[in-house]
Amino acid sequence: MELAGKKALVIGAGRSGTAAARFLAERGARVALNDRKPLEEWSAEARALESAGVKLFSGDVPQWMLDHADLLVVSPGVPTKSIAVRYAERAGVEIVGEVELAYRFLRGRLVAITGTNGKTTTTALVGQLLADAGFHVQVGGNIGTPLISLVETSRDDGWTVAEISSFQLETTDLFHPHVAAVLNVTPDHMDRYETFNDYAAAKHRIFRRQTEDDWAVLNADDETVSSWASGLCARVLWFSRRREVERGIFLRGRTLIARFDEGERELLAVDELSLRGAHNVENVMAALCMGRACGAPFETMCDTVRRFRGVEHRLELVAEIEGVRFYNDSKATNVDAAVKAFEAFSEDGGRIVAIMGGRGKGAPYAPLAPLIESRARALVLIGEDADRIARELGPFAPAVERAADMCDAVARAFRLAQPGDIVLLAPACASYDMFADFEDRGRKFKEAVRGLIGKESVEAR
Numbered sequence: 001m002e003l004a005g006k007k008a009l010v011i012g013a014g015r016s017g018t019a020a021a022r023f024l025a026e027r028g029a030r031v032a033l034n035d036r037k038p039l040e041e042w043s044a045e046a047r048a049l050e051s052a053g054v055k056l057f058s059g060d061v062p063q064w065m066l067d068h069a070d071l072l073v074v075s076p077g078v079p080t081k082s083i084a085v086r087y088a089e090r091a092g093v094e095i096v097g098e099v100e101l102a103y104r105f106l107r108g109r110l111v112a113i114t115g116t117n118g119k120t121t122t123t124a125l126v127g128q129l130l131a132d133a134g135f136h137v138q139v140g141g142n143i144g145t146p147l148i149s150l151v152e153t154s155r156d157d158g159w160t161v162a163e164i165s166s167f168q169l170e171t172t173d174l175f176h177p178h179v180a181a182v183l184n185v186t187p188d189h190m191d192r193y194e195t196f197n198d199y200a201a202a203k204h205r206i207f208r209r210q211t212e213d214d215w216a217v218l219n220a221d222d223e224t225v226s227s228w229a230s231g232l233c234a235r236v237l238w239f240s241r242r243r244e245v246e247r248g249i250f251l252r253g254r255t256l257i258a259r260f261d262e263g264e265r266e267l268l269a270v271d272e273l274s275l276r277g278a279h280n281v282e283n284v285m286a287a288l289c290m291g292r293a294c295g296a297p298f299e300t301m302c303d304t305v306r307r308f309r310g311v312e313h314r315l316e317l318v319a320e321i322e323g324v325r326f327y328n329d330s331k332a333t334n335v336d337a338a339v340k341a342f343e344a345f346s347e348d349g350g351r352i353v354a355i356m357g358g359r360g361k362g363a364p365y366a367p368l369a370p371l372i373e374s375r376a377r378a379l380v381l382i383g384e385d386a387d388r389i390a391r392e393l394g395p396f397a398p399a400v401e402r403a404a405d406m407c408d409a410v411a412r413a414f415r416l417a418q419p420g421d422i423v424l425l426a427p428a429c430a431s432y433d434m435f436a437d438f439e440d441r442g443r444k445f446k447e448a449v450r451g452l453i454g455k456e457s458v459e460a461r
Contacts, residue, residue, distance in 0.1 A: 001104045004028030012075020013046040016098040019146035020073045025052050034061055069093050076167035097171030102147035108158040114206050115183030117337045118283045123163040124311050125287040132304045133296035135159050166202035176209035179293045181217035185224045186336040190362035210234040215293035220245050239285035249285040268302045274309050277344030313442035318449045323419030326449045329426045330442030335363050338428035342371040350420035351377035353413045358429030360385035365392040372396040378416040380409045384433040410448035
């Protein structure tokens with residue numbers, strides 16, 4: 001893909017758009033970077049691109065600019081049905097996303113992981129499995145480091161492990177992972193997709209360029225994902241918590257079993273995992289399948305799994321104060337993820353005071369109702385969707401309180417909790433109404449929890 005002299009327009013000045021604009025400018029393209037936010041709200045990194053010759057402008061994209069562009073790079077947060085993208089498509093402008101752009105320059109082989117939930121934990125674990133097995137590996141994508149930022153450090157003999165979202169997959173074309181995994185598909189982003197099938201179809205794009213020399217890792221327990229197997233070109237590896245599979249990894253009792261062409265072997269017991277929750281058992285099995293597809297030995301991979309402590313903002317134990325444990329699961333940005341967070345504490349004796357709310361995604365909260373009824377002591381609600389959550393889940397909770405901000409929410413949750421209980425941040429919503437992103441929300445939660453330590457309110461309890 002020749003970039004020198006091309007007129008490139010990047011829409012979206014977030015992390016990936018900024019990285020894409022820098023990449024294009026460094027390779028001789030004439031670059032303009034656009035975002036609807038006023039320039040003063042852009043990151044310092046994005047504004048600094050002006051000194052590299054990138055033209056910065058905010059607001060709607062003018063028609064004349066789309067008419068003259070050779071290349072349009074669309075950030076994940078920009079819907080492909082937006083007016084600017086549709087106009088560019090009709091005008092014959094080449095349209096790619098940051099992930100597609102990165103793929104065209106990456107060297108080595110690629111492992112790509114998508115799914116509604118579990119992507120980040122599984123991506124981090126796969127990266128660690130390969131690194132500990134002696135592979136040259138780098139990790140990026142939706143996990144935090146834009147894929148385009150890894151081009152320079154990629155090697156012909158190396159591996160790139162990438163978390164890929166449905167938004168990113170929408171704008172892929174030549175994108176071709178050697179190993180591709182879909183962990184699960186449940187309703188999410190219904191504020192962007194017209195139907196669940198549209199959302200699932202975006203996930204399915206991860207397999208579209210694979211051949212019989214590649215591997216597809218599928219969740220045998222997910223009805224949508226498992227239905228795709230017959231239509232794939234790649235060789236399939238299964239993982240399952242509920243049944244034995246022909247080729248892949250499954251759970252027998254409390255033991256993870258690997259079954260491949262050379263036979264069957266026990267790997268490790270569920271009790272050896274540091275990660276909480278049945279969903280993380282699935283994540284581990286998926287990661288082991290991917291590691292095996294890449295050629296990593298089970299011996300080193302099992303050692304890595306035993307040591308792996310998880311990722312920040314995913315069921316992260318923050319503190320224990322007077323017998324109350326505080327867990328940060330800010331990455332539970334949808335209802336299914338919040339369900340999994342509740343289920344992770346099914347064997348704990350105490351009850352849960354849940355902090356929920358934010359910007360809703362259009363999916364019903366009803367799947368949480370039985371867990372709220374059986375496990376919750378109270379709900380503390382924040383953000384734009386607090387009223388809707390109160391309507392749908394309030395009748396199932398012993399108590400419901402509204403909070404003005406995260407500090408207020410944590411203080412209220414602590415007052416409601418009893419020794420042995422869990423205060424759980426599992427919002428079931430996006431964060432953008434009150435926070436920069438889910439990471440910012442998680443950090444604010446942790447700061448508020450740590451702020452409780454030593455306060456008079458704690459001593460009074």
